[in-house]
Amino acid sequence: MLLFLLRRTVGFLATLLAISVIVFAVMNLLPGDPALTVLGIDSTEDARAALRAQMGLDRPAAERFLAWIGGALVGDFGTSWSFGVPVAGLIAERLPLTLSLAASGMVVTLVVALALGMAAAANHRRPGDWAMMLLSQLGIAVPAFWLAILLVLLFAVTLRWLPPGGFPGWGEPAAAASSLILPTISLALVQSAVLARVTRSAALEAMRLDFVRTARATGLSPARILWRHVLPNALAPIVTIVGMQFAGVVTGAIVIENVFYLPGLGRLIFQSIANRDLITVQALVLMFAAIVVAANFLVDVAYVLIDPRLKARAT
Amino acid sequence: MSRPPANLLLGGALVALAALAALVSLVWTPFPHAALDVANKFAPPSAEHWLGTDQLGRDLVSQLMVGAANSLAVALAAVALGGGLGTALGLAASAMGGWVEDLAMRICDLGFAFPALLFAIMLAAAFGPSLANAALAIAFINVPVFARVARGAANQVWVREFVLAGRAAGRSRLALTLDHIVPNVAAAVIVQATIEFAVAILAEAALSYLGLGAQPPSPSWGRMLAEAQTLLWIEPMLAIWPGLAIVVTVLGFGLMGDGLRDLADPRLVRER
Amino acid sequence: MLQATSLSVRLPAGEALRGVDLSLAPGERVGVVGESGSGKSMLGLALMGMTPASARLSGRLTLDGRDMTRARERDWRALRARRIAMIFQEPMAALNPLRRVGTTVMEPLRVRLGLTRAEAGARALALFNEVGLPDPADRLRQYPHELSGGQRQRALIALALACDPAILVADEPTTALDAEVAARIVDLLVRLSRDRGMALVFISHDLAAVARATERLVVLYGGDVVERGEVGAVLADPRHPYTRGLIAARPRPAPRAPGAPRPRLAAIPGSVPPLADLPAGCRFAGRCPVERPECAARRPAPRPTPHGLAACHLLEEGAP
Numbered sequence: 063m064l065l066f067l068l069r070r071t072v073g074f075l076a077t078l079l080a081i082s083v084i085v086f087a088v089m090n091l092l093p094g095d096p097a098l099t100v101l102g103i104d105s106t107e108d109a110r111a112a113l114r115a116q117m118g119l120d121r122p123a124a125e126r127f128l129a130w131i132g133g134a135l136v137g138d139f140g141t142s143w144s145f146g147v148p149v150a151g152l153i154a155e156r157l158p159l160t161l162s163l164a165a166s167g168m169v170v171t172l173v174v175a176l177a178l179g180m181a182a183a184a185n186h187r188r189p190g191d192w193a194m195m196l197l198s199q200l201g202i203a204v205p206a207f208w209l210a211i212l213l214v215l216l217f218a219v220t221l222r223w224l225p226p227g228g229f230p231g232w233g234e235p236a237a238a239a240s241s242l243i244l245p246t247i248s249l250a251l252v253q254s255a256v257l258a259r260v261t262r263s264a265a266l267e268a269m270r271l272d273f274v275r276t277a278r279a280t281g282l283s284p285a286r287i288l289w290r291h292v293l294p295n296a297l298a299p300i301v302t303i304v305g306m307q308f309a310g311v312v313t314g315a316i317v318i319e320n321v322f323y324l325p326g327l328g329r330l331i332f333q334s335i336a337n338r339d340l341i342t343v344q345a346l347v348l349m350f351a352a353i354v355v356a357a358n359f360l361v362d363v364a365y366v367l368i369d370p371r372l373k374a375r376a377t
Numbered sequence: 378m379s380r381p382p383a384n385l386l387l388g389g390a391l392v393a394l395a396a397l398a399a400l401v402s403l404v405w406t407p408f409p410h411a412a413l414d415v416a417n418k419f420a421p422p423s424a425e426h427w428l429g430t431d432q433l434g435r436d437l438v439s440q441l442m443v444g445a446a447n448s449l450a451v452a453l454a455a456v457a458l459g460g461g462l463g464t465a466l467g468l469a470a471s472a473m474g475g476w477v478e479d480l481a482m483r484i485c486d487l488g489f490a491f492p493a494l495l496f497a498i499m500l501a502a503a504f505g506p507s508l509a510n511a512a513l514a515i516a517f518i519n520v521p522v523f524a525r526v527a528r529g530a531a532n533q534v535w536v537r538e539f540v541l542a543g544r545a546a547g548r549s550r551l552a553l554t555l556d557h558i559v560p561n562v563a564a565a566v567i568v569q570a571t572i573e574f575a576v577a578i579l580a581e582a583a584l585s586y587l588g589l590g591a592q593p594p595s596p597s598w599g600r601m602l603a604e605a606q607t608l609l610w611i612e613p614m615l616a617i618w619p620g621l622a623i624v625v626t627v628l629g630f631g632l633m634g635d636g637l638r639d640l641a642d643p644r645l646v647r648e649r
Numbered sequence: 650m651l652q653a654t655s656l657s658v659r660l661p662a663g664e665a666l667r668g669v670d671l672s673l674a675p676g677e678r679v680g681v682v683g684e685s686g687s688g689k690s691m692l693g694l695a696l697m698g699m700t701p702a703s704a705r706l707s708g709r710l711t712l713d714g715r716d717m718t719r720a721r722e723r724d725w726r727a728l729r730a731r732r733i734a735m736i737f738q739e740p741m742a743a744l745n746p747l748r749r750v751g752t753t754v755m756e757p758l759r760v761r762l763g764l765t766r767a768e769a770g771a772r773a774l775a776l777f778n779e780v781g782l783p784d785p786a787d788r789l790r791q792y793p794h795e796l797s798g799g800q801r802q803r804a805l806i807a808l809a810l811a812c813d814p815a816i817l818v819a820d821e822p823t824t825a826l827d828a829e830v831a832a833r834i835v836d837l838l839v840r841l842s843r844d845r846g847m848a849l850v851f852i853s854h855d856l857a858a859v860a861r862a863t864e865r866l867v868v869l870y871g872g873d874v875v876e877r878g879e880v881g882a883v884l885a886d887p888r889h890p891y892t893r894g895l896i897a898a899r900p901r902p903a904p905r906a907p908g909a910p911r912p913r914l915a916a917i918p919g920s921v922p923p924l925a926d927l928p929a930g931c932r933f934a935g936r937c938p939v940e941r942p943e944c945a946a947r948r949p950a951p952r953p954t955p956h957g958l959a960a961c962h963l964l965e966e967g968a969p
């Protein structure tokens with residue numbers, strides 16, 4: 063078990079390193095002159111050279127990479143070109159909002175998807191099942207940001223129940239929470255359409271297993287059999303998709319923050335792109351990719367926790 | 378023999394609708410899509426402007442049609458490029474086997490760490506936002522997807538008798554790949570391509586919505602929605618039509634992919 | 650206590666059980682034999698109210714004097730485990746692989762009988778002792794994959810006994826086990842039935858096991874009861890050609906490797922046809938060595954034999 067965790071952790075760290083190389087390479091080594099993009103084509107070569115020196119771009123790429131990654135390891139992502147403050151500080155300020163949004167989006171996704179998927183499986187080949195399949199087919203085709211716009215139209219513009227966007231800050235918890243409701247729903251519904259389908263087919267698969275009949279023969283209620291016996295045995299494919307969906311939720315949060323003008327990392331990334339603040343973008347892309355990889359790492363570990371048979375093999 | 382599955386027919390019809398709008402837009406639109414007519418802004422639907430006009434008096438139908446062309450072009454480019462590269466990579470990995478295959482698949486795993494949006498953000502930050510960069514980013518994320526599918530399908534063919542016989546006869550792996558492997562993985566790749574078309578259209582819409590795709594005045598469904606969002610209080614319908622266009626097209630490709638998969642692998646039909 | 654009268658189970662494909670009569674008194678042990686596909690499991694499921702959703706029941710089935718023929722799932726649920734319990738064919742697959750067997754056995758105790766965790770734990774331990782699992786306290790904490798085949802079967806028996814049922818249906822409880830373990834499981838079931846005064850329906854195609862375990866025998870073929878009677882007498886002096894074939898084909902008691910094909914019945918060529926292809930008259934027509942022209946079309950009525958009943962046209966009008 064310990065050895066297994068160790069191997070997975072080493073693999074995880076190696077992946078992180080590879081990702082940082084890719085991010086750095088795309089942003090630094092591809093043809094293109096950041097100084098030119100910052101200063102515009104009217105600038106003089108001298109001015110651009112001065113800026114490059116100021117940004118440290120005149121040093122060799124390998125040296126710059128090592129400096130960057132070494133800093134990142136101790137939480138120093140350099141100084142933002144546009145804000146003039148440490149990138150780490152910018153991130154720390156905005157991270158709670160993005161993480162809250164991603165976490166609440168994931169939780170709602172799980173609740174909705176498990177409820178719908180299990181209900182559909184329990185009603186296999188009956189109208190409820192067909193309705194869920196139809197609804198999810200449609201849900202998969204709806205872009206999250208359009209759903210967000212529709213929700214704003216209904217709940218903010220027409221009904222005026224919820225704010226159309228913006229964030230009052232954590233100082234006002236109630237207002238903060240209500241400004242996260244629509245973003246969370248838009249983020250979750252589309253994801254849950256995918257997950258509900260996976261849940262349904264995994265549950266149908268598990269329902270055919272013999273021990274379900276044993277459970278029925280002991281007089282357990284259908285609901286108990288469904289949630290206590292079928293669901294745990296259907297969890298492996300569900301967890302796989304959840305891992306992938308976490309990536310979807312996190313990048314979805316980037317989009318949704320922009321729909322609702324929420325000051326999180328997603329907004330920061332776009333402000334930085336607009337400001338040609340490469341060093342900030344670079345740090346943020348690395349962060350997001352790291353979150354995605356970490357989610358998949360956790361999924362790998364979760365398998366082993368779910369299934370005692372794997373635990374035996376992993377030791 | 379049997380009737381094509383209903384989802385394939387419905388999906389095909391929806392896709393045909395979008396493709397027709399895109400093709401016609403190349404030679405004709407009711408109005409030039411960017412023609413301003415400020416006196417006639419926010420016009421309601423009429424015989425002239427079927428779906429009305431936007432805040433600058435531009436004809437909505439014309440914009441949606443050109444948007445369809447942009448959207449499908451990006452999806453086509455991205456899936457063709459990413460799918461072609463990925464399939465080639467997967468076939469090569471499967472043909473070589475051993476550490477080459479392992480390495481190729483490890484690299485693919487890395488690709489999964491970058492959702493399209495992140496990659497597009499990197500490209501936009503490095504080169505500035507454009508429709509071409511959006512297409513490139515979507516193509517990039519398609520490479521590992523197709524590589525996996527092609528390799529998985531190819532690995533199943535490499536152990537079949539007719540291929541083993543070819544190897545015993547001393548034929549090269551390239552010749553065998555072209556003769557036997559490619560025809561046998563084509564179905565899996567085509568099914569995946571259809572599904573990835575849907576994914577690409579969603580991704581393009583999101584990127585254009587965020588300003589990382591189509592740049593003004595080139596219309597795109599995503600960008601139309603971004604503009605419409607600021608006008609929700611004035612003319613909500615502007616935010617409806619482009620969204621519907623996306624849903625119809627994505628649903629079409631999704632249904633078509635499901636239908637094709639059912640055709641290619643009838644064993645799966647039972648369970649879905 | 651349990652009474653099936655002319656019980657039939659119709660599936661979309663055909664009739665899986667046709668007019669089965671079966672009665673059980675408290676503590677009585679009945680064997681059900683027949684080849685694979687004769688409807689033995691279907692009979693067991695019917696007694697549990699667990700026939701497939703597509704199945705239509707006719708005839709009459711009463712439990713404790715209550716008519717259960719058209720009972721709803723909810724009514725059946727109240728009886729399962731407490732009045733009638735069943736153990737299934739494959740002990741490996743019949744246990745939830747993600748749960749400790751102790752948790753599985755405690756579940757009905759807690760959910761159905763409302764015991765506390767501690768009470769249920771103590772009862773589970775006692776049950777494991779009763780079914781002869783060594784180191785029962787350790788076994789409770791193990792997962793199914795950590796137990797041997799025989800231990801799993803014992804755990805399943807403990808689960809079935811948890812709510813103290815009056816009837817236990819054991820569907821081929823020994824088929825997946827090697828001969829020595831199988832014999833011990835048979836003895837265990839007999840002992841439990843005696844100690845608890847629990848009726849036992851012992852389903853098997855192992856005639857030796859049935860002879861050892863039961864008092865009465867029911868021979869099933871194609872969903873029909875073709876012969877019944879006192880177990881030793883029927884085996885010693887079978888009257889139905891199918892029963893004769895079964896006895897003649899009795900496989901040597903050699904252990905069968907898991908997954909190896911079931912030994913064919915040497916004396917009866919072929920196998921039970923699928924439901925849709927069963928003849929309308931005597932189900933055995935087509936494979937019967939002493940078949941007469943009318944057999945396939947006309948269904949033979951059960952006739953008294955010296956030790957019970959048999960349904961064969963040859964027994965009518967005083968044939969030999």
Ligand SMILES: Nc1ncnc2c1ncn2[C@@H]1O[C@H](COP(=O)(O)OP(=O)(O)O)[C@@H](O)[C@H]1O
Pocket residue numbers: 660662665683684685686687688689690691692701922923924
């Ligand atoms: N769920 C089911 N659906 C359709 N047919 C079934 C089902 N279960 C059993 N059968 C059919 O009913 C007949 C009796 O099966 P079964 O009771 O399992 O036989 P046995 O247990 O004696 O081997 C067989 O022909 C079998 O194919």
Ligand SMILES: [Mg+2]
Pocket residue numbers: 686689690691738820821
């Ligand atoms: Mg059976």
